[in-house]
Amino acid sequence: MNNKQSYNPIEWEEQIYKLWEDANAFHAEDNSKKPPFSIIMPPPNVTSQAHIGHAMDMTFQDVLIRYKRMQGFNCLWQPGTDHAALATEHKLVEKLAKEGKTKEQIGRSEFDKLAWEWYDYYGDRILKQFHRLGFSADWQRYHFTMDEQSTKAVLTAFINLYNKGLIYRGKRQTNWCVHCKSVISDDEVEYADEAGHMWHIRYPYADGSGHIVVATTRPETLFGDTAVAVNPKDKRYTKIVGKMLNLPLTDRQIPIIADDYVEKEFGTGMVKITPAHDPNDYEVGKRHNLEVLTVINKEGKLTEIAGKFAGLDLLEGRKQAVEELDKLGLLEKVEPYKHNVGHCARCHTAIEPMITEQWFVAMKELVKPAINAVKTGELQIHPKRFENNYFRWLENIQDWCISRQIWTGHRIPIYYCDKCGHAVAERQTPKECPKCHSTSFTQDPDVLDTWFSSSLWPFSTLGWPEQTQTLKQFYPTDCLVTAYDILTQWLTKMVYMGYECVGKTPFKHALIHGLVRDEKGRKMSKSLGNGVDPLEICEKYGADCLRLALIKDMSMGMDTRYSDTKIDTSRGFINKLWNASKFVSMHSEGLELLPIEKVKLQAKDEWLLTKLSNIAKNAQTNIDNFELGVALSNICSFVLDDFCDYYVEFSKPSIFAGGDAKRNTVSVLNYALVEILKLLHPFIPYVTEYIYQNSKQINANGQLLMLLPYAQPHSISKLVAGFKSTENVIDAIKALRALKVENNIALNVKPKIVAPQDAKPFEDIINKLATVELVFDEQDGKVIMTNLGKFTLVAEKVDRAELEKQLREQISKLEFEIKRSSGMLSNPNFVAKAPEKLVAAEKQKLEDNKNKKAELEQKLSAL
């Protein structure tokens, strides 16, 4: 390494990525003797570039993949992107509108071309971002939900389900977006409180005997009323059930019916029933055989049912209808009213409930294996609490509306015979109608819900419906990583489609993480302008810095906040690693390093190797349990505290001594550095690889760090003595540092300290780290007890009274501890019920403290 170079990742991160790609190091083999490990990348929507949430989600996956790869697995990280039908269509239509065009003007095939341009543009951009972030996906296997392979899977799945009778066409109450001019699924409706009004309208009895009053938030739907309902138990109205009413503004008459759906307490206790435009009313209508009259058309205008109001926009229609009612004296009152209104998740237009003819997937049977999978543990959800959401969703599932009246996406493979109307499900236009032998067909104009293709993603990307070697090797995949917000929307769909199509769960583990929020805890969004572009951070601080900031504080399933402070802290850490490696490399120059087995280990070395072994074990356990944030935090603490603050400092006296002492110590430093690089590589791949590539003495052959085996714990039984004594030395150093501060001795001043004989082997280390001068002849002064023994700060002038006071303070502190320990130990319940280990530890502490106290008391009496 160049010892003058400072950490500037922008200069070389992209070169490192190229190094990996040139070595084809991300590629997974279809045939391998290594055990397989696979992750399917949740395909980002090509509606826009990737955001910081993607960065976290993908970093999580990259850490797992890199870790497993280093452990010798044949790792497949299967990448790809999603066409996001409705969202993309919305953006395309918007774009056309800016040019003053509509999609109908340019036609379906031209529109299709535009869509592909869009896919390519954003697809490329997302890929570029992902490369820049250092992701080690198998890019050669990149897929797109609209590509040939995915399309083949979509058609196969649809036709299979159709032929099994699990896909059917039916008229249903659906959510209609008048802006997108399509139905949207229940999942795509977002509810928000809106200030509106409650109109109280008089409906006169047909027999002229007065009127009743109904309350409504949507007076314009009045034209579609086919009844007014009351609760059967509502005594106020029992007598009028069955009477007929004159429906205002029309010449129709409608009955008063009784239905449990009506709440007595709400409004006037009377509800106008409009089956065509309200899901609840629709159900009531079915129960009472009411006529379904469509008042609102697909453009969001009133239909001819509305008589003279036909053709008006809804709001205008409402206004005019209310005015008319008022004129006729039928408007009792208007109250302000706050209610919950559903909006399209894509364009935020208020949705209209409407009866339309759509394609559905029958869910009841399909979801059973998916529910069972989690119950039996074939699929494990982490953290476990998300199982609640999973079960509740699947157990209450409604049939899935899969048709969309848009152009972007997979066209439904249903062909209607032009002659007899018979519907056939085929991959291509059928040659002949099986019923009437006609050869003329028209394809269903609708396209499939975008989730249909993404529900097949875990196996469509692996080659299904063909029984490919890839599928055999990697399915079921090992884990799926995603945020909790699409647990129900996407994850569940993959599971039941996995069982339906392949017969197995698509993944063994589902790791659910939280969302990345801004500094103030708000969701990142375009309207708030608080979004962060991952690429921008990479260009400024490097990808490692962003990855570290995103993963380090992460706790599974919890939201995290992104802040500049975290970036600064991350940069501080990486800079530290950088400088430590510079230190190691600097002192390695011209030395022939020893392999670690040949090094004559000192106590400090045994201490470091023990710590290193412990942290390797800790990291593996935590990563295996998917606790990446914990694993990373522990590794960082080890690097900062144990390696940099202590071991590097410990090593200096040996290094400056030269000769064998230097050679041994520098060999240990190099060994430890490589182990640290391995430990950190999955998290911060660039800087670790860069350091390794530039450490010629430890990597003469230019091997890739990313392909080395991960750091392993080793047998440490022989190293116990050195570990223990070094721990005591550290305790003494801390105590001496504190002693100096207490006595107002500047850090760069070296006071004389009388040390115990046990400190003799560590004299240079203690002198260096505590900035003191140890002497070993007895002198008067302030005494402190450490785990290494008694130290005395030699005072220039010995103030007897001050020394005595200070000794008594220390003794009283020890007495407090002794009292606490003996109190616990004299509690028979504690001794009997607490684990033996704890009791033993407590006894040891008591013993140690008693000894320390005795020594101080001896000192006191000698004064």
Add this chain to the structure above:
RNA sequence: GGAAGCUUAGCUCAGCUGGGAGAGCAUCUGCCUUACAAGCAGGCGGUCGUAGGUUCGAGCCCUACAGUUUCCACCA
């Protein structure tokens, strides 16, 4: 209306099966010590939301309450 999460230092959050309260940032003090002043060393700061309960022992388990966030359902 149903469900889940969160509440710990000034701020952001850890705290794994119950066994002496932690980190980062901020703040204060001292130090240019030959990897790093984008640094080092040290300090200040917490009745772990409230009230009960279980236990030898509770931040952790149980119950209730309060505040807060999210998901689901959705009342005309």
